[in-house]
Amino acid sequence: xxxxxxxxxxxxxxxxxxxxxxxxxxxxxxxxxxxxxxxxxxxxxxxxxxxxxxxxxxxxxxxxxxxxxxxxxxxxxxxxxxxxxxxxxxxxxxxxxxxxxxxxxxxxxxxxxxxxxxxxxxxxxxxxxxxxxxxxxxxxxxxxxxxxxx
Numbered sequence: 832x833x834x835x836x837x838x839x840x841x842x843x844x845x846x847x848x849x850x851x852x853x854x855x856x857x858x859x860x861x862x863x864x865x866x867x868x869x870x871x872x873x874x875x876x877x878x879x880x881x882x883x884x885x886x887x888x889x890x891x892x893x894x895x896x897x898x899x900x901x902x903x904x905x906x907x908x909x910x911x912x913x914x915x916x917x918x919x920x921x922x923x924x925x926x927x928x929x930x931x932x933x934x935x936x937x938x939x940x941x942x943x944x945x946x947x948x949x950x951x952x953x954x955x956x957x958x959x960x961x962x963x964x965x966x967x968x969x970x971x972x973x974x975x976x977x978x979x980x981x
Contacts, residue, residue, distance in 0.1 A: 861929070864936045869954040872932075875961035879925045882968050886918035913975045917968055924964040928957050 865873045890911060897907045935953050 861936050872958040883921045886914050890914050917971050
């Protein structure tokens with residue numbers, strides 16, 4: 832009985848790890864593709880990841896502050912709401928851009944000539960979208976910080 836359970840655990844762990852490795856391989860291929868085809872878009876995506884990490888750090892700090900100062904919940908909740916919105920917006924946009932880049936990568940692999948033309952058009956549009964979201968994120972971040980000190 833114990834051997835059967837151990838075998839099941841080993842099997843699940845092995846297949847789970849393989850899936851994760853495959854996902855990382857796919858992400859690496861897509862990242863290499865975007866780096867080669869449109870480095871500015873890749874940089875914007877990397878900045879978006881950094882901004883998401885920053886937002887997550889701020890959210891964690893605000894929750895800790897909220898625990899220490901429960902009487903200030905209203906002020907902290909206002910900041911939390913803003914940081915949650917910023918993080919959600921950045922994640923949504925980053926995932927949307929990544930999905931489109933992945934689609935372009937597949938098209939590129941199917942037909943390199945067609946994919947290159949198609950991706951060139953798509954990547955310029957995605958770069959504009961990424962830069963707009965980053966600019967909005969910067970404005971939101973500045974507003975959040977300014978409101979805190981007023």
